[in-house]
Amino acid sequence: MELLQRLNEIFREVFDDEDIDITPEMTANDVDGWDSLSHVNLIVAIESKFKITFSQKELLTFKNVGDLLNSIRGKITTC
Amino acid sequence: MINIIVNDQYNIGHICTRQQCTSGLGDKVAFRWISAHQERSDYTFHNLDSESSKFAAVLQSLGFDAGDILFTFLPKTPEQFFCFLGTLKLQAICGTLFSNFGDEAILDRLGDAKANGVVTKKSLLKKILRVRHQLPALKFIIVTDIEAHQSADILSYPALMRVASDDFIAPLTPPETPSVLHYTSGSTGKPKGVLHAHRSILHQSRTASEVLNLTDSDTFWCTADQGWVTGTSYGVIGPWSLGVTQIHYGGGYDAKLWFDLLQKEAVTIWYSAPTALRMLMREDAGLYQGYDLGALRHIFSVGEPLNPEVVTWARKTLDKDIYDTWFQTETGGIMITNRPGLEIRPGSMGTPLEGIEAAIIADDGDLLGEDKQGNLCLKTGWPSMFATYLGNDVVYQQKFKNGYYYTGDTAVRDGDGYYWFKGRSDDVINTAGHLISPFEVESALLEIEEVAESGVIGAPDELLYEKVVAFVHLHEQYKWSKELEVKMRLHVSNKASSIATPQEIIIVDTIPKNKSGKIMRRVLKARYLGEDAGDISTLED
Numbered sequence: 001m002e003l004l005q006r007l008n009e010i011f012r013e014v015f016d017d018e019d020i021d022i023t024p025e026m027t028a029n030d031v032d033g034w035d036s037l038s039h040v041n042l043i044v045a046i047e048s049k050f051k052i053t054f055s056q057k058e059l060l061t062f063k064n065v066g067d068l069l070n071s072i073r074g075k076i077t078t079c
Numbered sequence: 080m081i082n083i084i085v086n087d088q089y090n091i092g093h094i095c096t097r098q099q100c101t102s103g104l105g106d107k108v109a110f111r112w113i114s115a116h117q118e119r120s121d122y123t124f125h126n127l128d129s130e131s132s133k134f135a136a137v138l139q140s141l142g143f144d145a146g147d148i149l150f151t152f153l154p155k156t157p158e159q160f161f162c163f164l165g166t167l168k169l170q171a172i173c174g175t176l177f178s179n180f181g182d183e184a185i186l187d188r189l190g191d192a193k194a195n196g197v198v199t200k201k202s203l204l205k206k207i208l209r210v211r212h213q214l215p216a217l218k219f220i221i222v223t224d225i226e227a228h229q230s231a232d233i234l235s236y237p238a239l240m241r242v243a244s245d246d247f248i249a250p251l252t253p254p255e256t257p258s259v260l261h262y263t264s265g266s267t268g269k270p271k272g273v274l275h276a277h278r279s280i281l282h283q284s285r286t287a288s289e290v291l292n293l294t295d296s297d298t299f300w301c302t303a304d305q306g307w308v309t310g311t312s313y314g315v316i317g318p319w320s321l322g323v324t325q326i327h328y329g330g331g332y333d334a335k336l337w338f339d340l341l342q343k344e345a346v347t348i349w350y351s352a353p354t355a356l357r358m359l360m361r362e363d364a365g366l367y368q369g370y371d372l373g374a375l376r377h378i379f380s381v382g383e384p385l386n387p388e389v390v391t392w393a394r395k396t397l398d399k400d401i402y403d404t405w406f407q408t409e410t411g412g413i414m415i416t417n418r419p420g421l422e423i424r425p426g427s428m429g430t431p432l433e434g435i436e437a438a439i440i441a442d443d444g445d446l447l448g449e450d451k452q453g454n455l456c457l458k459t460g461w462p463s464m465f466a467t468y469l470g471n472d473v474v475y476q477q478k479f480k481n482g483y484y485y486t487g488d489t490a491v492r493d494g495d496g497y498y499w500f501k502g503r504s505d506d507v508i509n510t511a512g513h514l515i516s517p518f519e520v521e522s523a524l525l526e527i528e529e530v531a532e533s534g535v536i537g538a539p540d541e542l543l544y545e546k547v548v549a550f551v552h553l554h555e556q557y558k559w560s561k562e563l564e565v566k567m568r569l570h571v572s573n574k575a576s577s578i579a580t581p582q583e584i585i586i587v588d589t590i591p592k593n594k595s596g597k598i599m600r601r602v603l604k605a606r607y608l609g610e611d612a613g614d615i616s617t618l619e620d
Contacts, residue, residue, distance in 0.1 A: 016181065016573040017202060029115035029330045032154060032202045033179045036332060036358075037511075038577040041568045048561040 003073060007065070010049055014042045024066030050076060083284050083320050089277040090252035091259075092135070092168035095319035096128035097248070104295070104322045111344065112157050115330035122157060124322070127164065130157075133243035134165025140243070141196070141219055141234075145170035145250075146257065148192050151305070152176040152185065152199040152207065155329045158223045158236060159305050162198045163315060167258055168249040172274070174260035177306030177513075178203060183523065183574040186210040187269050188262045189217060192469060198236065200224050254278035257466060261308050263408040264516035266506035266600075272469030273408045279312070280320055282412040282463035286432065287317030290404060290418045291348055292377055295322040300340070301350040302328075307513070308408040309381055312463075313350055317412070334362045338370050345374040352382040353389065354511040356401065357542050360392045367396050377419055379404055382512020383544040384500045387425030403428065405500070407486060408514075409478070411463030415498050428490065428498040435461055438483060439492050452501050455490040456483035506600045508537030510545050513578045517600060520547060520581065523574045527567060529557040532590040535581070536604045549581035550603050552590050559586045 004022065011020045015033050028034040034042075046068070047053050052075040062068050083094055099105070105125040112120045122130075138149065149166045151173065153159045159175075166173035174192055176185065185206055189197065193216040199207060200223045207220060222229070223236040258277045262270040287293045291313070299318050303309035318325050326344050330336065332355060341349065378393065378401045385403035393401045402417040405428040415437055417429035431437040436458035439447040447453045459482055468475045478485055489501045508515040517535035524533040532552040537545035551567070553559065564584055572580045591602040605612035 014569060014572075016206070016569075018205070019202065032200075033577060034331075035179060035577055037580055038179070038572060040582070041565075041572055041577070041580060044561075044568060045565045048565045 003069060003076075006049070007046070007069060007072065010042070010045050014038065014045050022065050024064065024069060026065040027063065046072065052076065081284065081288055081321065083280065086251075087253075088249070088251055089254045089256070089280065090168060090170070090249040091277050091280050091316055091320075092131055092164040092166070093249035093252070094280055095164055095316060096124060096131050096168075099124040099319065099322045100128050102322070107295075107322065108324045109319060110157075110160070110325045110327050113326060113328045113330075113340065113344075115328075117330075117336075120157070124319075127160065127319070129245040130161040130240070131164035131168060132245045132247040133240050134161050135168040135247040135249070136243045136245070137221075137239045138166065138169050138171060138196070139247070140239075143169060143171050143195060146172065147195045148172045148174060148260065149196040149198065150174040150176050150189060150192070150194050150260075152178060152180070152197055152203055153223065153305075154178040154200070155304060155327055156200070156223065157327075158198065160315060160327075162221075163305065163311065165247075167277070168247060170250060170252055170256055172257050172260050174262070174272070175305050175307075175311060177304060177576060177578075179577045180206075180306075181572065181574045181576055182206055182209050184270075184519070184576055186213055188272070189214050191262075191269065192260060192272055195219070196221065198223065204233070252277050254281075255466070259311055260469060261311070261408045264507055264514045264519065266516060267518050268516075270516065270519070271471055271474060273308075273465045274467050274469045275411050275463065276466045279411040279463035280316055282461060283312045283317040284320040285462075286413040286416075287313065287321055287323070290402075290413050290416050290432070291317070291350065291379060292419055293318055293321055293323045293348055297323050297347040297376075298326065298345055298374075299323050299348045299350070300326045300328070300344070300346045302352065302355060303350070303381075308406075308411065309350070312406075312412055313381075332358060334359055334366055338367065338372075341372055341375060342370050347374050347376050348379070349375060349377070350379045350381065352512045353380055353385045353403075354382070354543055356380060356385070356389050356393070360389055360396075361542075364396055372397060372399070375399065377402065381406070381413075383509045384426070384428070390423065390425040405429070405498075407488075409465045409484070409486075410457065410461070411465060412461075414457060414461070424497050426499065427493075428500050430496050430498065437492075437498065439490060440483060440485075444481060449492055449494045452489055452491050454504055455486045455488040455498070455500075457486065458482060459484055506536070508535075508545050508547055510537065510540075510547055510578055511543045515547060515579050519575050520549060520571055520579050521598070523571045523579070524549060524551060524567060524581075526574070527570055529553050529563060530567075534590040534598045534600055534603045536600050536607060538583070538604070538607055540582070543582075546582040547579060548583045548585065548607060550585050550587050550590060552587055 109124045109127045196219040198221045259275045301314040404416040439453040520535040521533045534550045538548045540546035591599040602612045
């Protein structure tokens with residue numbers, strides 16, 4: 001399954017919304033319920049499903065879904 | 080004091096809209112709506128009056144009447160304000176739901192209130208539909224972003240509003256008429272519906288003027304969501320009863336964007352929350368250089384205690400004071416507060432407003448003197464005092480003794496009359512200014528197959544004031560894993576709300592309970608904090 005699709009499934013589960021279709025440009029302002037606390041849920045879920053970890057410093061650099069995708073891609077290809 | 084009551088009309092919807100128009104403010108901007116993507120739209124008091132009157136007419140055409148209950152389940156949007164004020168114009172009761180609530184939180188509130196209607200948006204509709212079969216009183220769901228009616232009872236807000244007349248006039252509304260409904264969490268049982276009356280506007284208006292210092296030449300920004308009492312008392316009622324222009328921003332926390340807004344919109348009075356202010360404090364100080372906040376006269380804070388470090392930071396970095404205010408859902412408006420003209424004692428709640436009689440009372444009912452910790456109580460009779468807990472008058476009566484309302488907070492009064500918050504007298508968790516019931520989180524966790532028992536406490540947190548910590552005992556056959564952590568987090572978040580999600584989950588062999596099976600949260604808290612648990616004679620073997 002393509003990375004974008006796998007991440008989309010996680011978004012749907014975290015935000016309890018089967019209609020979410022993420023795009024690289026998407027930010028927290030585009031998804032209902034994406035607040036700082038649900039963001040922690042999102043990160044924990046991504047770490048668990050992809051078996052990766054993010055550093056605090058990395059987390060601060062994510063401005064949109066595209067940044068998140070790039071970071072995940074980098075981590076799973078170096079695993 | 081400003082007199083906002085004309086011809087005995089106490090209707091909040093009327094006073095905040097039509098009355099402003101008849102007093103000559105019809106063309107004045109009531110609010111500038113700034114979407115999450117920063118598109119701007121201005122709505123005058125005339126627009127606010129017209130749209131809210133149309134919504135009152137819509138409800139009337141659907142058969143709603145005085146005393147019926149309608150909820151909004153919306154993020155911050157212009158429709159939130161039109162629906163809220165329109166519902167009140169009709170003398171129906173308006174409840175507001177935080178848009179991050181999950182299925183169970185929605186069911187508990189709509190079910191308990193026997194709500195007749197709810198206004199929501201398409202992306203949130205599915206949450207309501209999942210529990211709809213358990214809500215027999217719910218007649219209509221009105222959806223703000225569908226263009227055509229979906230069925231006989233799932234209706235399009237734009238379609239309804241297109242044909243509605245805006246000549247609805249609120250009937251003469253006596254002060255005791257029920258108005259706003261907010262649910263609040265207790266340490267046991269389901270959340271309780273705090274019902275207010277239209278008379279609350281007297282106090283909300285007075286405090287908007289006397290505490291927040293609002294005048295009709297101000298631009299006011301209250302960051303609170305309308306799902307909570309601050310969002311209705313001071314994001315709607317207080318300022319609009321005074322004809323004040325507000326800005327309402329539909330996006331979330333973003334330090335740079337927030338400061339861009341403060342500067343660009345020339346905000347003069349800003350009301351926010353300690354957690355947001357602490358987040359701002361953590362940003363690089365350089366971020367704030369170069370901003371011209373010359374228009375900003377005052378900053379206020381509400382939700383949980385404001386730590387002295389934030390006051391010091393604001394003085395140093397922004398050259399501004401922050402005034403911490405204290406009130407509760409039940410009080411409807413500010414009771415004890417720091418305010419311009421009163422020396423700030425950083426970390427203190429401030430002093431009671433004139434006419435508000437606060438007291439520190441021991442558990443045995445004795446009034447305590449200065450520097451003694453006890454129950455923070457308020458002499459009854461302030462105008463915005465809640466009318467009852469909906470359908471639960473027994474619990475309402477239990478909150479009063481000898482003419483005092485027991486707030487559930489504990490505090491100390493110093494020799495100069497300043498009050499200092501000490502904690503809660505119950506187990507309710509205050510996380511980022513939101514009260515969370517440990518019972519609700521425990522109940523959600525118990526729905527997870529792997530969980531045998533759970534106990535939930537609030538633990539000190541530098542950012543959130545308190546964080547939700549869950550102690551979980553797993554069934555023997557299950558092992559702790561990262562996947563299980565995700566499962567627990569998402570289950571609580573999607574059933575209750577994101578703010579109820581445990582920030583820490585601790586796996587234990589057993590949950591301490593007393594001999595009658597009640598979870599001893601104070602023992603869990605003491606263990607977590609490494610403190611003495613005190614008397615544990617009632618702990619089961």
